[in-house]
Amino acid sequence: MSSTHKSMKALGNPLADTQVQLDVIEHKVELPLFHEKYQETGEKELRATGIDIFQINVGKLCNQTCKHCHVDAGPDRREIMTRETFELCLKALASSKIQTVDLTGGAPEMNPDFRWFVQEVKKLGRHVMVRSNLTILVANGFTDLPEFFAQNEVEVISSLPHYTPSLTDKQRGDHVFERSIEAMKRLNALGYGKPDSALKFNLVYNPVGAFLPPSQSSLEKDYKRELWNKHGVVFNSLYTITNMPISRFLDYLLISGNYESYMTKLVSLFNPAAAKNVMCRNTISISWDGFLYDCDFNQMLDLHLLPGNARHIRDFDSLALGTRKIATDQHCYGCTAGSGSSCGGATT
Numbered sequence: 370m371s372s373t374h375k376s377m378k379a380l381g382n383p384l385a386d387t388q389v390q391l392d393v394i395e396h397k398v399e400l401p402l403f404h405e406k407y408q409e410t411g412e413k414e415l416r417a418t419g420i421d422i423f424q425i426n427v428g429k430l431c432n433q434t435c436k437h438c439h440v441d442a443g444p445d446r447r448e449i450m451t452r453e454t455f456e457l458c459l460k461a462l463a464s465s466k467i468q469t470v471d472l473t474g475g476a477p478e479m480n481p482d483f484r485w486f487v488q489e490v491k492k493l494g495r496h497v498m499v500r501s502n503l504t505i506l507v508a509n510g511f512t513d514l515p516e517f518f519a520q521n522e523v524e525v526i527s528s529l530p531h532y533t534p535s536l537t538d539k540q541r542g543d544h545v546f547e548r549s550i551e552a553m554k555r556l557n558a559l560g561y562g563k564p565d566s567a568l569k570f571n572l573v574y575n576p577v578g579a580f581l582p583p584s585q586s587s588l589e590k591d592y593k594r595e596l597w598n599k600h601g602v603v604f605n606s607l608y609t610i611t612n613m614p615i616s617r618f619l620d621y622l623l624i625s626g627n628y629e630s631y632m633t634k635l636v637s638l639f640n641p642a643a644a645k646n647v648m649c650r651n652t653i654s655i656s657w658d659g660f661l662y663d664c665d666f667n668q669m670l671d672l673h674l675l676p677g678n679a680r681h682i683r684d685f686d687s688l689a690l691g692t693r694k695i696a697t698d699q700h701c702y703g704c705t706a707g708s709g710s711s712c713g714g715a716t717t
């Protein structure tokens with residue numbers, strides 16, 4: 370994978386244009402169309418079954434520039450959610466029965482309204498999850514975040530591509546592993562990740578290369594053993610996630626000559642049981658500028674909800690959206706191969 374500290378957008382990479390990405394995934398290799406393949410599940414089309422998770426991508430600003438990032442996030446990105454849009458999210462949430470708010474980015478904590486928003490969601494009595502990259506918790510100006518998370522019972526979910534320092538740093542940047550362990554120690558000291566604690570701390574594994582994740586349960590055992598024996602840190606569950614053939618990982622696949630074999634592998638491993646449990650079925654995804662999407666991946670490809678649905682959070686209607694037909698494309702094979710992949714790990 371190429372090494373850079375800038376986003377593809379800042380580097381002027383043509384793949385920063387979502388239409389260019391869509392042209393590649395739709396036309397570069399001839400593959401069965403996802404929406405036709407989906408019928409192997411026995412269902413005619415992919416539809417939502419309700420909305421349980423309100424996932425907000427609060428912006429593309431991040432302190433890291435990981436090589437597989439599907440958001441193309443980084444320190445040079447300036448797109449972040451404003452207070453006004455956060456308020457529209459609160460209004461939508463209050464009008465619904467959705468119990469879980471999942472905050473992602475970028476590094477969501479870098480949005481200046483992040484803490485205020487978490488507290489407002491807690492006032493509504495809803496559960497908050499934050500996808501934290503860990504290193505932000507030991508960065509200047511953010512070191513009190515673990516206490517803030519604990520006070521508000523925020524569930525923390527963090528990517529750690531491997532339990533060996535070299536593989537994690539290869540994907541996420543120099544010294545990321547060491548700083549992640551430091552952050553994990555702080556979280557553990559507050560009770561995060563301990564088996565009988567209410568403070569949940571989960572890790573996410575994604576492959577460092579063009580292959581699918583191994584078994585989630587056996588990898589979780591390896592992570593637990595290695596992280597405890599070598600670093601004295603604990604966590605609750607490990608989620609394995611398949612790398613999506615979009616954005617920076619798509620760039621890597623094309624540059625390394627792995628694109629065709631990776632996509633062919635995803636299609637050949639299509640699993641109808643995994644396909645029936647994809648996360649878009651019970652999630653709605655909101656972008657930094659308030660637009661609605663079926664998932665964070667569709668958001669990054671600018672694939673809006675299908676016509677006939679509300680497009681923006683100001684028009685949110687959880688009942689109507691809870692039965693919507695999902696907008697799919699060839700990248701959806703990334704969610705349905707093998708054991709399946711979602712923000713909460715394997716789907717089977």
Ligand code: SF4
Binds near residue numbers: 432433442443502
């Ligand atoms: S920490 Fe997350 S959002 Fe930031 S660059 Fe890495 S993968 Fe992207």
Ligand code: SF4
Binds near residue numbers: 648649667701
């Ligand atoms: S990429 Fe998004 S829309 Fe496609 S199957 Fe996965 S979650 Fe659903």
